[in-house]
Amino acid sequence: xxxxxxxxxxxxxxxxxxxxxxxxxxxxxxxxxxxxxxxxxxxxxxxxxxxxxxxxxxxx
Numbered sequence: 891x892x893x894x895x896x897x898x899x900x901x902x903x904x905x906x907x908x909x910x911x912x913x914x915x916x917x918x919x920x921x922x923x924x925x926x927x928x929x930x931x932x933x934x935x936x937x938x939x940x941x942x943x944x945x946x947x948x949x950x
Contacts, residue, residue, distance in 0.1 A: 894943070895914055896914065897915060897917065898914060899943055900912070900913055900914075900943065900944050901913075902942050903926070903932075903939060903942075909926040909932070910929070911926070911927055912929075913925050921933055921934070922934045922936050922941065
């Protein structure tokens with residue numbers, strides 16, 4: 891699987907917007923580790939959840 895993400899990108903989880911903006915820490919196959927401002931470090935299965943890239947200070 892190819893994803894349009896790389897470590898350092900800022901993302902939100904559209905299914906859990908209250909987690910806030912997260913920064914991608916690592917990507918191993920479909921597992922993306924993201925450090926969210928309100929939820930901390932989470933491992934996201936990108937084959938099940940599509941993260942949305944944002945600019946660092948964007949709020950949606």
